[in-house]
Amino acid sequence: MEDTSFTESQDRPATAPPPREAWRRKMRDDVLDAARAMAAERGWDSVSLSQVASRAEVSRPTVYKEFGSRGGLSQALDVGVVRVGSDAITVTAGGLDGGEKESVDTAVRQGTERLKDVLAGRTPPASPTA
Structure with missing residues (x-):
């Protein structure tokens, strides 16, 4: 005869986060969406945390x-x-051959790290080249 009993871990899929963590992720996404929309509407300098929260x-x-x-x-x-x-x-780089893809991957990795440094104020922005 087949065992039809369930344990607590079987009631919820293994990949589902606990309710508190799921709420936190949704809240974080909602706040980021609100902040992004408000910054696009009127510029970041005109956005307060109180307005974003609201x-x-x-x-x-x-x-x-x-x-x-x-x-x-x-x-x-x-x-x-x-x-x-x-x-x-x-x-976009997914369709490139091995050597091209490796070059793009390296450039993206280095560019991402540089952008993080610029955004964090650790590195001055580069001047655009013509």
Whole structure:
């Protein structure tokens, strides 16, 4: 006869995060989406954490607890932009042959690290070349 009993770990798929972690991820995404939209609408300098919290429907202390400061939220937005750009280039490079793909992968990795340093204020931005 087949055993139809369930243990607690069988009730929920192994990949599902605990409810608190799922809420935190959703809250973080909601805050980042709100901040991104508000910055696009009126510029980052005109956006306050209170306004972001209100639009994301969370409290201001929740935003501070998650990001630490306005600068921390700004860095999280910057990292998201870097990730999206890097992913887009990686997908585009997928059709290249081995040597070309390796060159693109190296350039993306080095460019991503440089951009992180610039965003963190550790390196001055490069001047555009003509």
